[in-house]
Amino acid sequence: MESLEEKKHRAIEICRVLKKRYPEARCTLDHSGPYELLVATMLAAQCTDERVNMVTPALFKRYPDAASLAGADEAELQEMIRSTGFFRNKTKSLLSMAADIVEKFNGEIPSDIDSLTRLAGVGRKTANVVIANCFDGQAIIVDTHCKRLAGRLGFSRESNPDKIERDLQTIVPEDSWTLWSHLMVFHGRNICTARKPGCPECPVSRLCPWPDKTGSG
Numbered sequence: 001m002e003s004l005e006e007k008k009h010r011a012i013e014i015c016r017v018l019k020k021r022y023p024e025a026r027c028t029l030d031h032s033g034p035y036e037l038l039v040a041t042m043l044a045a046q047c048t049d050e051r052v053n054m055v056t057p058a059l060f061k062r063y064p065d066a067a068s069l070a071g072a073d074e075a076e077l078q079e080m081i082r083s084t085g086f087f088r089n090k091t092k093s094l095l096s097m098a099a100d101i102v103e104k105f106n107g108e109i110p111s112d113i114d115s116l117t118r119l120a121g122v123g124r125k126t127a128n129v130v131i132a133n134c135f136d137g138q139a140i141i142v143d144t145h146c147k148r149l150a151g152r153l154g155f156s157r158e159s160n161p162d163k164i165e166r167d168l169q170t171i172v173p174e175d176s177w178t179l180w181s182h183l184m185v186f187h188g189r190n191i192c193t194a195r196k197p198g199c200p201e202c203p204v205s206r207l208c209p210w211p212d213k214t215g216s217g
């Protein structure tokens with residue numbers, strides 16, 4: 001059985017190889033600060049980043065900060081975000097989150113995980129996205145790609161995102177947590193897809209123990 005040290009070495013090597021393969025790996029939600037990224041990440045639930053990026057320019061123009069969003073008309077906000085899906089629930093979450101920022105944090109987006117997860121509608125994943133991309137923090141962001149790849153790469157047997165995050169935190173070097181998160185998204189979208197992973201063309205195939213690797217035929 002592979003030791004923790006061996007897993008750590010494998011993770012470093014995977015990071016090195018994927019960094020070369022995806023030098024452009026980064027957050028793909030357009031934003032200019034923590035408020036915008038928080039809103040965009042909440043809209044990205046069950047929706048593509050491309051779709052969210054089509055909706056947010058007008059949204060941020062209309063509601064440039066938490067205070068203006070907190071005072072938004074519910075029906076108008078619903079219409080603006082309708083195309084991202086689940087728009088009624090997302091509207092409620094955005095209004096509650098914005099009200100919390102105004103009431104509990106004087107209108108400023110907090111930068112630590114405990115405060116961020118105190119906001120209505122904000123879980124660890126969303127909080128980690130903001131910490132990793134806006135506050136120079138290191139964070140493992142367990143989205144659908146990170147979760148699937150953690151299993152295939154043999155780094156976690158858990159299905160609960162919080163437990164997967166903890167597993168990866170012990171294996172991936174802390175100074176690479178954010179990079180790791182971006183690399184998993186890029187690799188998960190491009191090669192290690194959910195339905196048909198491209199194992200024959202995968203640059204980390206030799207480092208991956210997944211028993212169901214697809215063959216070349």
Ligand code: SF4
Binds near residue numbers: 191193199203205206
């Ligand atoms: S070898 Fe296959 S399963 Fe493993 S990381 Fe690459 S694409 Fe994913």
